[in-house]
Amino acid sequence: MEILSYLGLGFSIVFQPENLGLVLLGCVIGTLIGMLPGLGGSNAVAVLLPLIFALGVSPTAALILFAGIYYGSEYGNSISAILLNIPGTSGAVATTFDGHPMARNGQAGTALAMSAVASFTGGTVSVVGLMLLAPLMAEWALHFGPAEYFVLMLLALTLVSSLSEGDTLKALIAATVGLGIATIGLDPTGTTARFTFGNMKLYDGIDFVVAMIGLFALGEVLLALERNASSGGMMEKVGRARIRLSEIARASGTLARSSAIGFVIGALPGAGATIASFICYTLEKSIARDPSRFGKGEPRGVAAPEAANNAAASGAFVPLLTLGVPGSATTAIILVALTGLNITPGPLLIQNNPEVFWGLVASMYVGNLMLLVLNLPLVGLFVRLLTIPQWCLMPIVVVVSFVAIYAVSSSVFDLLMVVAIGSVGYLMRKFGFPLAPAVLGLVLGHMVEGNLRKALSLSDGDWTILVGSPITLGFWVLIVLSLALPVLRSLLRRSRRQREAMQ
Secondary structure, three states, rough: OHHHHHHHHHHHHHHHHHHHHHHHHHHHHHHHHHHOOOOOHHHHHHHHHHHHHOOOOOHHHHHHHHHHHHHHHHHHHHHHHHHHOOOOOOHHHHHHHHHHHHHHHHHHHHHHHHHHHHHHHHHHHHHHHHHHHHHHHHHHHOOOOHHHHHHHHHHHHHHHHHOOOOOHHHHHHHHHOOOOOOOOEEEEOOOOOOOOOHHHHHHOOHHHHHHHHHHHHHHHHHHHHHHHHHHOOEEEEOOOOOOOOOHHHHHHHHHHHHHHHHHHHOOOOOOOOHHHHHHHHHHHHHHOOOOOOOOOOOOOOHHHHHHHHHHHHHHHHHHHHHHOOOOOOHHHHHHHHHHHOOOOOOOOOHHHHHHHHHHHHHHHHHHHHHHHHHHOHHHHHHHHHHHHHHHHHHHHHHHHHHHHHHHOOOHHHHHHHHOOOOOOOOHHHOOOOOOOHHHHHHHHHHHHHHHHHHHHHOOOOHHHHHHHHHHHHHHHHHHHHHHHHHHHHHHHHHHHHHHHHHH
């Protein structure tokens, strides 16, 4: 009953006209920012931060606005990922695997509607978790040290590699290449340049936005040039711009599992939406009756990562509010805002500032509903993008991609890197090397290395720290099983073919 009274306090705060307007404004800004390649919620929050300080906005109002931008951008990312095969951030990469094939199959409207429903489900489930389980989750997350995070990231890499389409060895090679690219630049101590070949522009490494736009946007443009020879240069099949209740019902298990897992992973500091979306996608693929449908336009392949990354976005507030530890780049900026407004996140926040915590919780309920109501009617409008002839759409994609990169870095060198990485991505597709493991390796590379260094530093170089806890041992068992899975599948297929030949 105490929780209900506090939740009532939160709703009384949110339903004040100015706060309700901030929820709506945050959702709209987040969706629009998320649609643009290379931009995420962290960019919008960073830009608005000085304005919040200048206007003297209350901590509760600032948190409501920034949270709306955060989870709104997670949905916005799926729009460009599905329609153009361009993930706005790393959390939307897994959405492209089935989202864009659905668009090419004339199911863009269904994919976008499924994304909206999954985002609403993941966001709502995670808010319930934030409300009920925040203290418990924060205590559990404290058991994760550098060794546990290192092994968790290895598990994510092996899961994605073993469940990728095609040759598992090629997938593992792609993951290794991604990890290798992540080592370019100065090492974590900032003293040694690695693989820079004397070029100081590489000292900061290869920017993730540059790599993503190169691999996906330019790679898609090059593939479109091939398709134009036979398709006439236009995507004619648009299909219906809605989703049936039966399709949502078939994905209900996926939505529930991915929302819960996404929230748990999001509550781990530094894990975030990327790991959550990849793990949930590969989990759904592994337990599906027909895994071959994934990657070819399976609606559950959209539902899983979208529910997961939105749940992880809300889950990231658990370590922020209860431990004062940001769970993602966006929550790191929100932490700066809260401290600048004389609010100290930590174990005493809920007790000392209940209006901040419960105002945020209530705003998330309202904001997720607003996103669903706003975006479902707009699905038909978004889908019309696919009726633009490809001879017109593809140059627009290239121009928008280049402008996005130059706006972020103001570097001509980054534009050249996009062209080079785009060519590599195109060749990887042509020769059967999956992009997902390479992308995940690139995203997690710095965290893998950083956590390994910290773990060995804490143990004075003793490698047994990597198997020194029940959590790490459990993760190692899952890694071995994930690597054995392709072999077992191959043996089962061979046995099935032999039985069919004998009949």
